[in-house]
Amino acid sequence: MGDAKPAALAKVETVAxxxxxxxxxxxxxxxxxxxxxxxxxxxxxxxxxxQVSAADAVLEGSLKRIDYRGIRGTRRDTLLPxxxxxxxxxxxxxxxxxxxxxxxxxxxxxxxxxLFAGGNLQTARNNxxxxxxxxxxxxxVAQLATGF
Numbered sequence: 033m034g035d036a037k038p039a040a041l042a043k044v045e046t047v048a049x050x051x052x053x054x055x056x057x058x059x060x061x062x063x064x065x066x067x068x069x070x071x072x073x074x075x076x077x078x079x080x081x082x083q084v085s086a087a088d089a090v091l092e093g094s095l096k097r098i099d100y101r102g103i104r105g106t107r108r109d110t111l112l113p114x115x116x117x118x119x120x121x122x123x124x125x126x127x128x129x130x131x132x133x134x135x136x137x138x139x140x141x142x143x144x145x146x147l148f149a150g151g152n153l154q155t156a157r158n159n160x161x162x163x164x165x166x167x168x169x170x171x172x173v174a175q176l177a178t179g180f
Contacts, residue, residue, distance in 0.1 A: 037078060038179035040136055041089070041126075047079040047176075048087035048129065052122070053094035064162055065095045065122060068169035075170075078177035084129065089136055093124035093172075096140070098161070103146065118157065119144050120164045124172055139175055143168030 037044070049070050054062035069091070073081050084090055098120050102113030122141045128134040144167060147160035174180065 036178050038137070038176075041176065044088045044126075044136065045080060046082040046086060046088045047073060047091055047126070048082055048084040048089075049073065049091045050084070050093075052092075055094050055096050056098050058095075058098055058161070061095050061098070061161065061165075065093070065120075065165050065169070068162065068165040069093065069122075069172060072166070072169035072173040076173045076177050078173075087129045090127045090129050090132070091124060092127060093122055095120065095165075096123045097121040098164075100157070113149050115146060115148050116156075116160075117144060117146050118160050118164050120161070120168050122165075122168045122172060126176060137176060139172070141168040141171040141175070143171065 049066060052062045052065040052069070070081060073079055098118060100116050100118050103117050104113065104115040106112050106114055120143045124141070125138040126136040128136055143164040145160045145163040147156045150156060
């Protein structure tokens with residue numbers, strides 16, 4: 033996208049992504065969130081990923097929330113869901129690497145996915161989480177790359 037960057041980020045060419053914080057009870061979700069964001073930056077190509085010492089800007093973020101809600105229940109028991117939707121919320125801020133007190137951009141991104149509540153609900157939730165994080169990460173990078 034190159035020239036489509038927001039005006040506030042026109043001079044930013046390189047970004048360092050620090051490990052996201054996990055404000056949920058899901059173990060190791062911060063690693064999944066960080067990985068999804070770095071992958072989204074690499075796929076987009078607007079900014080180059082580098083170490084903090086060589087970066088123009090540093091992205092800090094946290095996984096704020098993971099919510100589950102029932103989409104479809106069984107015919108015999110509508111309170112027992114067969115299919116669930118999960119929603120993740122990433123909060124983030126892009127800081128100037130030379131002056132960390134200067135915030136270049138801030139926001140939150142939402143990602144959603146669906147899962148079937150089969151035999152093992154915990155495994156189904158663990159398998160659906162990376163997809164929701166990828167969607168949220170793509171929204172985060174799109175906002176930094178285009179301003180939308």
